[in-house]
Amino acid sequence: MRRGPGIAAALVVLGAGAVAGGGLWALHRAEAALARRGLHWQGRRVSGAAVTWIEVEGDGVHADRVVGRLLPRPTITLVGVDVDVATLDVAALDVARLGASDSPRPTADGERPAAIPRSVRVEVEDLAVRWGQRVLVDGLAGPLRPTVALSGDGVRIERRDGAWQASLDRAVDLGPLRAQGRLDLRWAGDDLHADFRAQDAVLSHPLLANGPLPPHPLRVTLDHRLDDGTVDLALRLGDVEAVVTGHVDLRSRRADLHVSADAVPLDAVIDLFGRYVPEGDRATCRGTVGLSVDVSGPPLRWEAWPRAEDLTCQGVLGDIDALRSGAVTWKAMGPDGQPTIKRTGPGRPLWTPWPEARRVGEAMMAAEDIRFLEHPGYDLVAIKEVLDEIAGGSDRLRGGSTLTQQLAKNLYLDGERTLARKLRELIYALDLEASLDKRHIMQLYVNIVELGPDIHGVGAAAHTYFARRPGALTDREAAFLAALLPDPRGGYRRAMAGHPPNARIDAILDNMGRAGLRTPEEVARARRDRLLILPPPP
Structure with a gap:
């Protein structure tokens, strides 16, 4: 079953075939092509100049309804869409398949083009994007064509000058991390850039301390190339910095990464723990600590190297x-x-x-x-x-x-x-x-x-x-x-x-x-x- 572009464009093409093609012949051709791509639906209703497909599903995509209308202008509305990013081949995703075309008629080999005619407007209502069971964004609505401008509670997604851009203001609950922050994303071709900032990020895990650590400013930046999998990530929590470099293959889900926190001042580490290290208030500590970790997998393999230079503490x-x-x-x-x-x-x-x-x-x-x-x-x-x-x-x-x-x-x-x-x-x-x-x-x-x-x-x-x-x-x-x-x-x-x-x-x-x-x-x-x-x- 084909993933990525075939399914990503499928919901849109489903309505476009009938709305722009005009007639049952176009409708059947569109449905046959989509069935070959692994898309299926529970039912279809035709009413006047509108066609509604019910409970449409594909690999990683679900829509409660796909509605195609001819009047007052050709429009496709996707309602109740749920996209599971974990099951999509993101590296193969080709947004050009949602490009414009003025020729909805079949080509010489009998296949209808995947592109959508320029005359067709596409919009979405109640779009949710998740990774497995974790919801990333939900409640999005807005046009997908002729321009992309989706918005929701604290979320905006646009496509401008050939690049996807998104901003999210929301609470993050990821493993031991709790934070209210802003995430800015930009995806142009094979380049993905992300920047997350939070003023009061909190870490909480029983291996860290017997309660949540005090809040600290957090910033995470990521640069990732989808073609060769190159990853460059920088993290700063309080005054503690770390970097991650290496490669991630989204198709195989395989990673080969090097994590490094070099020359971190010992007193900066102590400050992260606040009241859980009360000696930090009266100790005079100097020197630096560090840790390097090589991680690869699956299967998971890792090796770590601790470092310390000129550590001293006095006064406790x-x-x-x-x-x-x-x-x-x-x-x-x-x-x-x-x-x-x-x-x-x-x-x-x-x-x-x-x-x-x-x-x-x-x-x-x-x-x-x-x-x-x-x-x-x-x-x-x-x-x-x-x-x-x-x-x-x-x-x-x-x-x-x-x-x-x-x-x-x-x-x-x-x-x-x-x-x-x-x-x-x-x-x-x-x-x-x-x-x-x-x-x-x-x-x-x-x-x-x-x-x-x-x-x-x-x-x-x-x-x-x-x-x-x-x-x-x-x-x-x-x-x-x-x-x-x-x-x-x-x-x-x-x-x-x-x-x-x-x-x-x-x-x-x-x-x-x-x-x-x-x-x-x-x-x-x-x-x-x-x-x-x-x-x-x-």
């Missing part, structure tokens, strides 16, 4: 001297799942200074953050690895957070799984890295980290699992504690049931060797050691 931490000493208060999850206040620091039971906790701390670096001693609080390599796992369809997803970011979350934040929380986590992590050295960061981390139900810190964990101080643990025992980190409560239950994560422990020991934290001989010895865990209390 409290008492730096207390943090440096290890004396902190934080909110942790109690054994009943309810938050409880915890305190640790020198002089408190089971507090462990870094020299005594170092063996366990190094195992935790090997398990969770192998580049801890090198990165500035975030690890682009780890983030890239996580993005690759997601792109590959992995069901085993991890957060890519550094130990500094985990410390920031444990000290200052809750378990909310949103981009806003990750951004807050980054702000605190950058300030921790700027205010403390790596030794003090690790000393804080090992003394507050959860390692089982109501077991916080390596002092409590070493006592619970092995009845010893952390400094007396073997490398294998230290690696066991590090292996609990992804799921400390689940790890506790499995260990107490006699199922410690031995494969994970061996992998952590191997990482310690590769990182130069242990010699090959020390790794081999630790792999041979037995792991004896105390049974749970009766």
Whole structure:
């Protein structure tokens, strides 16, 4: 079944054949030609100088009625027209088929020309255009010939100097985006240009924050060539900019695109989230972030590359001297799942200074953050690895957070799984890295980290699992504690049931060797050691 021009012109030609041709012979010829193009209708009424076709349908086009009249002038009226753009071959659409002709008579080969005689006026009432189930515009009315000038509520479509032009003022509800804005379109030959502007665009998605982000100005511009599929799109939301380049084939619905947000100021990203990142009001943040994504499909394939340059944040931490000493208060999850206040620091039971906790701390670096001693609080390599796992369809997803970011979350934040929380986590992590050295960061981390139900810190964990101080643990025992980190409560239950994560422990020991934290001989010895865990209390 032919799409595009055959069906797009079909409703108009349906009336033109009879109105301009004059007589049943012309009527039957027009209907036969349209049937070959896949158009059908439920009925036809002839009354005087008018012909009405009822419930006319084609591929992507439906009309309640098509009415052709001879008097007072030849006119075709399309009533209740619904066009589904998703099923039309837009790239093949040839508006020239609606061009003028003074010869409605058959050509030498017996076929009537597709063009409409100049004498015939064409108009539409109640035209709706949609993409699948999403209505793009509706309620349009106006002439299609001799000029195109359709209008509706906040919509105007014209054809001028060989180019289609449209303007729409309306609310946009597209995925996470809500906006009241204006869209201007221009389509000339193979060139399509679109420009959308909204003063107060709002993004809302549970992965962004626990509510709608504050409104920001939005502008999107698009240039698309229909012949070769070239796409150039630019987007600006607030002070965050991104560009999309590549190709889109409308016939096959295939795309090959590159998305890039380069050198976006970190404070511009923070501003997008408003009250969901309250630290932005008192933090002084510098540096830029970026992301590049290559997308193709179908089938969908993508790869992303994160970037960051010279990130710093300061001004969000409290008492730096207390943090440096290890004396902190934080909110942790109690054994009943309810938050409880915890305190640790020198002089408190089971507090462990870094020299005594170092063996366990190094195992935790090997398990969770192998580049801890090198990165500035975030690890682009780890983030890239996580993005690759997601792109590959992995069901085993991890957060890519550094130990500094985990410390920031444990000290200052809750378990909310949103981009806003990750951004807050980054702000605190950058300030921790700027205010403390790596030794003090690790000393804080090992003394507050959860390692089982109501077991916080390596002092409590070493006592619970092995009845010893952390400094007396073997490398294998230290690696066991590090292996609990992804799921400390689940790890506790499995260990107490006699199922410690031995494969994970061996992998952590191997990482310690590769990182130069242990010699090959020390790794081999630790792999041979037995792991004896105390049974749970009766």
